[in-house]
Amino acid sequence: MKTHPTLKMTFFLIFLLLMFNQCTPQNKSSNQVLPAASAVQGKPVGGHCDGCQLMYIDMPTYISSTDTSDGWFEGGKKLIIKGTAYALNGKSPVPGVIVYYYHTDTKGNYSPGNGISNEAKRHGHLRGWVKTDSNGQYSIFTSRPASYPNSDIEAHIHIFVKEPDIANEYYIDEWIFDDDPLLTPAKRKLPEKRGGSGIMKVVQSGDVQMVKQDIILGLNIPDYPERK
Secondary structure, three states: OOOOHHHHHHHHHHHHHHHHHOOOOOOOOOOOOOOOEOOOOOOOOOOOOOOHHHHHOOOOOOOOOEEEOHHHHOOOOEEEEEEEEEOOOOOOEOOOOEEEEEEOOOOOOOOOOOOOOHHHHHHOOOEEEEEOOOOOEEEEEEEOOOOOOOOOOOOEEEEEEEOOOOOOOEEOOOEEEOOOOOOOHHHHOOOOOOOOOOEEOOEEEOOEEEEEOOEEOOOOOOOOOOEO
């Protein structure tokens, strides 16, 4: 009896996730509730954020800790990004953090798709949201973006975060790929490391590329509030 192709893919993805989870440390204090952040009067956390308001356009009412973009099914290089959002101490996982991502397609364009609001089209159709679970963890299934056409700018994924106890969203460093030939030694020194290093180390597993990418909330973020 032949196995249905969809079933084969399901088994394959389960195998990959089990393998990848072995590399993710489990923190016994993962259910720790962090104290509330004190507000900074009149100053948005993180400063000006161009396009940040677009993260709320078409945002679903329910956001899972796992998201799959259309890119996963469009024939490009499959990419799985898994990570944990930590507090500024780098140790305490933070649940309930909304992570919004968007990136180019395999031709380097923010290509529009069906059902996207006109306001959000500048971000293209390869966009989505995850909300960290009780262990602060998230997973994104998407495709590897390409650099802009006729450009020496390395391929990247834009990331905005919204913490549950901070009034506004803010951006962190774009996520770029360690093996990108456009990522020169000089460019490696340029990022501000907002939210931690945005340089992702890729692990190849069959035809899927896998990345472990943690977020340090508040790291190098201007006007980030102190916690009581």
